Amino acid sequence: MQMAPLQIGNLTIDVPVVLAPMAGITNTAFRRLCREYGGGLYVSEMVTARALVERHPESMRIIEHDEDEVPRSVQLYSVDPVYTRKAVRMIVEEDRADHIDLNFGCPVPKVTRNGGGSALPWKIDLFTAIVAGAVTEAERANIPVTIKMRRGIDEDHLTYLEAARRAVDVGVSAVALHGRTMRQHYSGQANWDSIARLKEAITEVPVLGNGDIWSAEDAMAMIEYTGADGVVIGRGCQGRPWLFGDVENAFTGSAQRFHPDLGMVADVLYRHAELLVDTFGGNEDKALRDIRKHVSWYFKGYPVGGDMRRALTAVETLAQLRELLDTLDRTVPYPGADAEGPRGRAGAPKKPHLPEGWLESQDITDEHRAQIHEAELDISGG
Numbered sequence: 375m376q377m378a379p380l381q382i383g384n385l386t387i388d389v390p391v392v393l394a395p396m397a398g399i400t401n402t403a404f405r406r407l408c409r410e411y412g413g414g415l416y417v418s419e420m421v422t423a424r425a426l427v428e429r430h431p432e433s434m435r436i437i438e439h440d441e442d443e444v445p446r447s448v449q450l451y452s453v454d455p456v457y458t459r460k461a462v463r464m465i466v467e468e469d470r471a472d473h474i475d476l477n478f479g480c481p482v483p484k485v486t487r488n489g490g491g492s493a494l495p496w497k498i499d500l501f502t503a504i505v506a507g508a509v510t511e512a513e514r515a516n517i518p519v520t521i522k523m524r525r526g527i528d529e530d531h532l533t534y535l536e537a538a539r540r541a542v543d544v545g546v547s548a549v550a551l552h553g554r555t556m557r558q559h560y561s562g563q564a565n566w567d568s569i570a571r572l573k574e575a576i577t578e579v580p581v582l583g584n585g586d587i588w589s590a591e592d593a594m595a596m597i598e599y600t601g602a603d604g605v606v607i608g609r610g611c612q613g614r615p616w617l618f619g620d621v622e623n624a625f626t627g628s629a630q631r632f633h634p635d636l637g638m639v640a641d642v643l644y645r646h647a648e649l650l651v652d653t654f655g656g657n658e659d660k661a662l663r664d665i666r667k668h669v670s671w672y673f674k675g676y677p678v679g680g681d682m683r684r685a686l687t688a689v690e691t692l693a694q695l696r697e698l699l700d701t702l703d704r705t706v707p708y709p710g711a712d713a714e715g716p717r718g719r720a721g722a723p724k725k726p727h728l729p730e731g732w733l734e735s736q737d738i739t740d741e742h743r744a745q746i747h748e749a750e751l752d753i754s755g756g
């Protein structure tokens with residue numbers, strides 16, 4: 375396979391692969407690890423437009439990039455055209471990003487219950503106003519805006535085709551589809567047929583496919599099955615930042631893949647922790663608490679015992695982490711299939727949590743408009 379570069383507005387992404395925005399994961403540390411293995415577009419954790427406009431310290435941390443990070447990509451979550459415009463204006467005026475993605479895929483009940491995230495495209499005029507607002511502000515600096523969404527709320531309320539059409543008509547530079555509905559949450563399998571349908575429907579800008587890519591072979595399979603212009607990878611790279619190297623190899627016709635032995639995995643995990651210390655402004659305690667969630671992903675399939683895993687998820691300092699990792703047998707080879715396949719969030723379908731009467735109409739009522747503002751407060755995660 376020889377994949378063409380991805381053209382997103384004025385940005386040329388040599389390898390058409392995107393690191394999916396993941397709250398709590400895709401910070402500067404993790405993005406650096408991933409991009410060291412291969413080309414692509416590496417998106418930040420989502421930041422809520424309102425919190426950004428109010429300059430909450432955590433929001434300001436989220437939109438930071440390393441000096442050598444090009445292009446600088448930020449994902450915004452918003453439920454309101456006014457805050458969207460303000461947030462994009464701030465990014466433009468302060469020159470804080472080269473690409474802005476808008477999140478319309480979040481399935482978390484506390485968000486969708488108030489009409490945000492994956493509930494929002496159903497209110498198609500509000501959705502369009504948010505996207506148009508972002509594009510108008512970003513255009514002033516020639517910054518491309520993209521959207522990322524799910525298929526819809528459930529099989530009876532699919533929104534992706536209409537939402538993509540509206541978004542393209544108001545000027546987005548690419549559309550990404552996670553092949554699940556809100557109801558599917560992270561269960562079952564992503565529906566790649568819908569990605570193929572979207573690709574047929576949208577001819578003006580790149581269409582990116584997302585959902586259940588666990589290997590470079592899956593990335594190629596998605597491209598072949600859907601005709602998408604590129605892929606978006608989330609959970610598949612948790613504990614496996616080298617997956618971006620595999621995908622670059624696959625997309626340039628090389629059969630070479632990373633098959634790390636335990637020593638390499640331990641080194642990458644340690645480096646991840648060190649980078650997190652930088653990400654969190656030298657706060658070692660915070661960084662080490664954060665690395666704990668990555669441990670089981672890094673060691674998936676490797677013969678690392680329960681006691682060791684427990685000890686690793688209780689480390690408090692880099693020195694402790696080093697000491698524990700040094701006790702591993704570095705020569706243990708790549709375990710093959712056991713290290714591959716699904717990882718990270720899964721679970722069962724979830725009944726959609728929506729505002730009362732939300733599905734009765736695609737027009738938004740004043741009451742819903744008031745309620746939706748609550749969807750912007752105190753959230754994180756997609």
Ligand SMILES: Cc1cc2nc3c(=O)[nH]c(=O)nc-3n(C[C@H](O)[C@H](O)[C@H](O)COP(=O)(O)O)c2cc1C
Pocket residue numbers: 394395396397398399419420449477478479480522552584585586587606607608609610718719755756
């Ligand atoms: C821990 C976690 C955090 C996520 N946070 C976000 C987010 O901030 N913004 C977003 O658009 N999607 C978010 N997602 C969804 C992913 O970007 C992606 O669409 C989803 O995981 C499906 O892709 P995958 O099968 O490759 O994981 C998150 C997913 C996970 C597992």
